[in-house]
Amino acid sequence: MHLAAFDEDIDPTEKFREFLQTKGMRLTPEREAVVTAVYATHDHFDAEQWVANLSQRGRKDGASRSTIYRTLSLLVEAGLLRRVARANDREVYEHDYGYPQHDHLICSKCGDMIEFANDVISETLEKVANAHGFRMSGHRLEVEGVCAKCLRPPQRSHRRLDMI
Amino acid sequence: MHLAAFDEDIDPTEKFREFLQTKGMRLTPEREAVVTAVYATHDHFDAEQWVANLSQRGRKDGASRSTIYRTLSLLVEAGLLRRVARANDREVYEHDYGYPQHDHLICSKCGDMIEFANDVISETLEKVANAHGFRMSGHRLEVEGVCAKCLRPPQRSHRRLDMI
């Protein structure tokens, strides 16, 4: 258990390096730029957001569009990121390392994503999966509706749909 | 309550016609071809499936790609169809009229979608939404994993990923 606990504590970049090693790949400066950027804040994001940001930084500090996409997929494989939902036709990512499993209420007005964790749901899913002889590896639950902020109508909402 | 009960019983085409009327639109032969095709069996499907099928039928019996896409969106608006998931980058639809709310186990090997209904989940979601002052209008729950059939390995699976 000590090892497991420790394993949970090493930082994402290190975890990524380990993952890459097992596949005979290297943690290049570009890849590192992506992990660092993405893990700088615990926010939902999509690929293009980081393309806009990272692709104009100088070399060794940023990465090109293709590298970003390729790296995000690797990070998902590595268990560091999770594809949670889709907003505006874009895949939305979030941290999947050191954070408890949770789902999202997605406001169809402002696009805000509200996280919530609920054990009943995961337990129920386990049961349902078992009952069907299905080996569950994960799930994606998007609850659509309108958030509290947007329900108070007069004041216009400050967030726009395309801001995720 | 009588009206409601009756309303549940009229056939999808009629329901669609009513919906269109409220928007000043007509139930054209093309639109009818789409509803009929789509409601012929209670199966999951994607747009391209029907494009392949309907776009080569003679006029008045089929419809073009654009009309199909446009009609599917109308059917969703009308509450006749639901976008349930995404498989192979395609939006997957299913009937949303006369069928109880349910969710899906999606096999990542063969692509099979197993429906299941579970009250606990919907009740829990209600509670969670309320707790956040969120007005829920629906949800999308995709459970990923491997189905029972694909877990028995030796016999190769008969369904392919790209068959939905």
Added chain:
DNA sequence: GTCCATGCAAACTGTTTGCATTCTT
């Protein structure tokens, strides 16, 4: 020298849209 990784531009895919034409009323 070999293998991995990058960036660019082109390709791909599902879906949407502009537009000229046709149908309905």
Added chain:
DNA sequence: AAGAATGCAAACAGTTTGCATGGAC
């Protein structure tokens, strides 16, 4: 004649890929 609907082809957006170049060991 006005409005709505169609089909075609082009546009679109996000993502993926082929390929020539560059870097690490």
